[in-house]
Amino acid sequence: xxxCVVVFPGSNCDRxxxxxxxxxxxxxxxxxxxxxxxxxQDTDLVVLPGGFSYGDYLRCGAMAATAPILNxxxxxAEGGGLVLGICNGFQILTEARLLPGALLAxxxxxxxxxxxxxxxxxxxxxxxxxxxxxxxxxxxxxHHEGLYFLPPNDxxxxxxxxxxxxxxxxxxxxxxxxxxxxxxxxxIAGVINxxxxxxxxxxxxxxxxxxxxxxxxxxxxxxxxxxxxKKGGRC
Amino acid sequence: xxxxxxxxxxxxxxxxKELLGREPNESELRILGxxxxxxxxxxxxxxxxxxxNSEGKYVIQGPGExxxxxxxxxxxxxxxxxxxHNHPSAVEPYQGAATGVGGIIRDILAVGAWPTAxxxxxxxxxxxxxxxxxxxxxxxxxxxxxxxxxxVPTVGGKTFFDDSYEGNPLVNAMCVGIVSQEKIITxxxxxxxxxxxxxxxxxxxxxxxxxxFASAELAEDTKSSKPQVQIGDPFVEKLLIECCxxxxxxxxxxxxxxxxxxxxxxxxxxxxxxSGTGIYIYADKVPTRxxxxxxxxIALSESQERMLVIIEPENYERVExxxxxxxxxxxxxxxxxxxxxxxIINNGKTVVDLPAEMVGGGCPEIHWPSQKPAYLESIETExxxxxxxxxxxxxCLSIISDPNVKDKSWIYEQxxxxxxxxxxxxxxxxxxxxxxxxNNKFLALTMDCAPWSCWLDxxxxxxxxxxxxxxxxxxxxxxxxxxxDCLNYxxxxxxxxxxxxxxxxxxxxxxxxxxxxxxxxxxxxxxNESPGKKILPSPLVGLVGLLETMEEFxxxxxxxxxxxxxxxGPKKGFLAGSLFQRLLDKSIQGKPAQYTPTAEISxxxxxxxxxxxxxxxxxxxxxxxxxxxxxxxxxxFAQKGASINLKSxxxxxxxxxxxxGPRAIYSVKPDKIAIFEHIWQDFGLLKIGTxxxxxxxxxxxxxxxxxxxxxxxxxx
Numbered sequence: 001x002x003x004c005v006v007v008f009p010g011s012n013c014d015r016x017x018x019x020x021x022x023x024x025x026x027x028x029x030x031x032x033x034x035x036x037x038x039x040x041q042d043t044d045l046v047v048l049p050g051g052f053s054y055g056d057y058l059r060c061g062a063m064a065a066t067a068p069i070l071n072x073x074x075x076x077a078e079g080g081g082l083v084l085g086i087c088n089g090f091q092i093l094t095e096a097r098l099l100p101g102a103l104l105a106x107x108x109x110x111x112x113x114x115x116x117x118x119x120x121x122x123x124x125x126x127x128x129x130x131x132x133x134x135x136x137x138x139x140x141x142x143h144h145e146g147l148y149f150l151p152p153n154d155x156x157x158x159x160x161x162x163x164x165x166x167x168x169x170x171x172x173x174x175x176x177x178x179x180x181x182x183x184x185x186x187x188i189a190g191v192i193n194x195x196x197x198x199x200x201x202x203x204x205x206x207x208x209x210x211x212x213x214x215x216x217x218x219x220x221x222x223x224x225x226x227x228x229x230k231k232g233g234r235c
Numbered sequence: 236x237x238x239x240x241x242x243x244x245x246x247x248x249x250x251x252k253e254l255l256g257r258e259p260n261e262s263e264l265r266i267l268g269x270x271x272x273x274x275x276x277x278x279x280x281x282x283x284x285x286x287x288n289s290e291g292k293y294v295i296q297g298p299g300e301x302x303x304x305x306x307x308x309x310x311x312x313x314x315x316x317x318x319x320h321n322h323p324s325a326v327e328p329y330q331g332a333a334t335g336v337g338g339i340i341r342d343i344l345a346v347g348a349w350p351t352a353x354x355x356x357x358x359x360x361x362x363x364x365x366x367x368x369x370x371x372x373x374x375x376x377x378x379x380x381x382x383x384x385x386x387v388p389t390v391g392g393k394t395f396f397d398d399s400y401e402g403n404p405l406v407n408a409m410c411v412g413i414v415s416q417e418k419i420i421t422x423x424x425x426x427x428x429x430x431x432x433x434x435x436x437x438x439x440x441x442x443x444x445x446x447x448f449a450s451a452e453l454a455e456d457t458k459s460s461k462p463q464v465q466i467g468d469p470f471v472e473k474l475l476i477e478c479c480x481x482x483x484x485x486x487x488x489x490x491x492x493x494x495x496x497x498x499x500x501x502x503x504x505x506x507x508x509x510s511g512t513g514i515y516i517y518a519d520k521v522p523t524r525x526x527x528x529x530x531x532x533i534a535l536s537e538s539q540e541r542m543l544v545i546i547e548p549e550n551y552e553r554v555e556x557x558x559x560x561x562x563x564x565x566x567x568x569x570x571x572x573x574x575x576x577x578x579i580i581n582n583g584k585t586v587v588d589l590p591a592e593m594v595g596g597g598c599p600e601i602h603w604p605s606q607k608p609a610y611l612e613s614i615e616t617e618x619x620x621x622x623x624x625x626x627x628x629x630x631c632l633s634i635i636s637d638p639n640v641k642d643k644s645w646i647y648e649q650x651x652x653x654x655x656x657x658x659x660x661x662x663x664x665x666x667x668x669x670x671x672x673x674n675n676k677f678l679a680l681t682m683d684c685a686p687w688s689c690w691l692d693x694x695x696x697x698x699x700x701x702x703x704x705x706x707x708x709x710x711x712x713x714x715x716x717x718x719x720d721c722l723n724y725x726x727x728x729x730x731x732x733x734x735x736x737x738x739x740x741x742x743x744x745x746x747x748x749x750x751x752x753x754x755x756x757x758x759x760x761x762x763n764e765s766p767g768k769k770i771l772p773s774p775l776v777g778l779v780g781l782l783e784t785m786e787e788f789x790x791x792x793x794x795x796x797x798x799x800x801x802x803x804g805p806k807k808g809f810l811a812g813s814l815f816q817r818l819l820d821k822s823i824q825g826k827p828a829q830y831t832p833t834a835e836i837s838x839x840x841x842x843x844x845x846x847x848x849x850x851x852x853x854x855x856x857x858x859x860x861x862x863x864x865x866x867x868x869x870x871x872f873a874q875k876g877a878s879i880n881l882k883s884x885x886x887x888x889x890x891x892x893x894x895x896g897p898r899a900i901y902s903v904k905p906d907k908i909a910i911f912e913h914i915w916q917d918f919g920l921l922k923i924g925t926x927x928x929x930x931x932x933x934x935x936x937x938x939x940x941x942x943x944x945x946x947x948x949x950x951x
Binding site for chain 2: 010020055140210213214
């Protein structure tokens with residue numbers, strides 16, 4: 001797998017994603033500077049990592065969504081290329097309108113860092129192909145703006161399109177308010193575009209890809225992408 | 236201008252005139268007023284700090300640089316330091332705490348290390364008044380707001396609650412960084428002819444003379460001190476870290492200093508003094524944020540997120556290009572000379588001309604009068620406490636729900652503690668553990684303090700402050716590499732306060748030395764008092780230990796069903812200053828734990844062997860709240876019950892609620908009891924119960940609690 005991780009000023013999970021991808025699935029990963037206009041040839045996966053791009057000063061992800069590299073990423077996504085946005089990366093993808101909805105301040109208006117359980121709602125995507133439907137993954141969240149929101153009609157639409165890939169849940173997979181850490185609509189933790197090749201999620205798979213870090217479940221997402229690519233999967 | 240207006244004492248002013256052979260001009264006086272303040276010069280505590288031993292087999296760099304550095308093997312090193320930001324946090328909690336984190340991260344950056352983990356020591360008022368709650372809220376958000384954005388995980392720390400900290404909150408931030416031993420940067424390596432370059436934020440009027448502000452008691456109206464508080468910008472700090480590391484990788488940096496207290500003045504004069512050179516700063520070349528700043532304002536501004544980098548002149552373009560890449564201001568603001576002078580030149584005119592050594596190092600020491608406080612003579616030491624059986628239950632629940640014991644997740648969940656993917660054991664545990672990717676080893680980190688013991692018995696309280704931080708490291712199986720400390724005290728100008736300060740430092744220094752732990756860095760914060768109120772003596776200790784592998788790590792809170800619970804160490808702890816005693820008496824009374832070096836060394840050796848021999852599932856050193864609290868916490872974390880069966884002679888407050896001394900509970904695997912008993916024989920060993928499936932914690936002969944009841948008391 002040839003992956004690149006975009007580095008914006010203020011990104012702070014870029015090295016973590018690179019470490020995780022290169023150790024877990026032996027991916028050939030490079031860092032890609034936000035001012036670039038092109039992606040490296042034969043890129044299999046683009047990751048927009050977590051962090052505080054531009055300090056999150058205007059609105060999380062809003063400035064990064066206008067960076068030069070985003071045009072290249074849009075073109076790449078239109079051509080079916082795999083794009084994954086984690087945390088701030090998810091915020092950037094919504095700001096760039098590559099994904100529906102928006103991420104607002106957590107319900108308690110505080111930063112929340114804790115281990116969470118999420119349930120896989122779809123297993124037919126490149127990012128979840130190795131999972132079982134309903135499988136529960138443990139991955140940490142760490143954000144101040146992670147409340148996924150979209151107007152009721154749009155929500156209906158993404159539900160109808162089956163665009164919800166992950167939902168916050170209890171350890172046994174049940175979904176309720178208690179298991180919703182940030183007040184996200186419908187416990188949504190991750191959504192995919194209609195084409196099925198652009199995924200955004202708030203939990204950090206790269207922080208849960210090694211046994212020593214308390215969970216390896218995030219690694220299943222890297223495994224899924226690797227096996228999807230191996231099978232020559234297209235979206 | 237009068238010397239008193241800049242906070243200098245008469246003898247200091249005389250010393251200045253003598254050293255200069257003339258009267259200082261206004262700018263010079265303002266600069267010396269800040270540089271010779273307590274905060275910058277350590278003039279009151281320098282004689283005391285000499286008591287600390289800073290040598291040891293792992294020490295690469297002791298005190299005097301931006302951070303202490305210890306060897307962690309394979310050519311790698313850990314740099315660490317703790318620093319206070321107490322006064323600013325009292326005035327403007329969010330920014331005060333945030334810039335405290337920013338400052339300590341830059342200290343670690345300045346030695347060339349990558350900032351890898353932060354810990355925080357927080358001290359708050361206990362009574363939940365609105366003022367205390369808003370300070371707490373602001374300080375916690377400030378630490379999170381800064382650390383989270385910079386991408387340095389806050390992996391642990393310690394929080395204390397006592398009403399002596401009301402209005403005088405303490406914020407002590409510690410940072411640990413990893414650096415290749417070959418790439419350590421010092422302030423000693425500047426050479427004449429090199430260029431001084433300022434990288435980072437523009438210089439504004441924020442925080443001018445903040446160091447002098449931190450060296451006096453807080454005014455009644457803390458709002459009048461607002462201009463002395465700096466404003467932090469974690470985004471710029473993050474860019475600064477990336478930029479400096481890129482410059483380091485390209486080997487463009489000859490020497491480097493962060494700009495903290497006293498800004499350009501302290502960073503530039505320190506490099507010159509340590510390198511044995513001079514330095515000229517051109518004030519008009521410093522990019523400013525405000526208009527019409529005077530040269531001394533520029534020289535003393537404490538604007539955040541700035542680094543002073545010393546480079547070869549021919550490399551300037553490359554440095555500038557790198558700074559531009561990271562969206563940072565960059566300006567050549569001075570040059571290193573061979574004349575030993577610290578000069579500030581503005582538009583061709585020399586406005587400050589001082590010997591570089593005198594700026595940072597010239598301040599004479601102050602030997603404050605010292606007198607044993609009268610209250611120590613009148614402390615009642617012989618009071619006996621009884622434990623009525625019907626009161627046991629209520630006392631237990633009060634202790635478990637005391638803020639000093641209670642769950643702190645509401646604090647640490649606001650901190651990103653998992654970024655950089657190294658956090659193996661995070662906050663909420665007695666020891667935090669981070670993985671070092673560079674050499675596949677692990678650092679075990681603790682932070683602790685025994686303020687109540689320090690008040691009752693300063694020497695032994697100082698000792699206990701070290702031991703409280705050390706015992707959990709030994710218990711988890713880590714070897715201690717070094718210590719950093721933050722000495723938080725009220726004004727040294729009161730003879731009683733100075734006596735307490737001296738005695739606690741003596742106890743702390745002696746214990747660290749006996750336990751083979753070098754003190755490699757630290758910070759002093761005095762004058763922590765406001766009208767009518769002063770803090771308890773609070774020497775906060777931060778320790779860094781090494782674990783070769785996680786195989787040898789013994790965790791806490793991992794009780795296994797069927798395990799046998801043992802208490803090791805003296806059966807009785809001390810009630811003086813304990814949570815039990817404070818709750819009962821509503822004051823601090825008695826004689827606390829007395830430091831016994833042989834017992835501590837014996838505990839250390841046995842604890843390390845216990846972890847290595849893998850005969851236990853879990854360990855918890857007995858701390859705040861005593862044995863009962865330690866067992867309750869083990870049960871809550873493991874979500875297992877326990878049945879505690881003590882002889883009636885042991886159902887006394889000293890056993891159940893006593894604190895201090897080398898005492899711990901071990902959860903021993905049933906088939907490994909013989910090994911465990913062999914390790915601990917002749918030390919003090921008592922079988923106290925078993926871990927059970929049933930989710931109750933029962934103290935036979937006293938009372939029984941459901942796990943749910945304890946958990947809900949303990950959680951907020």
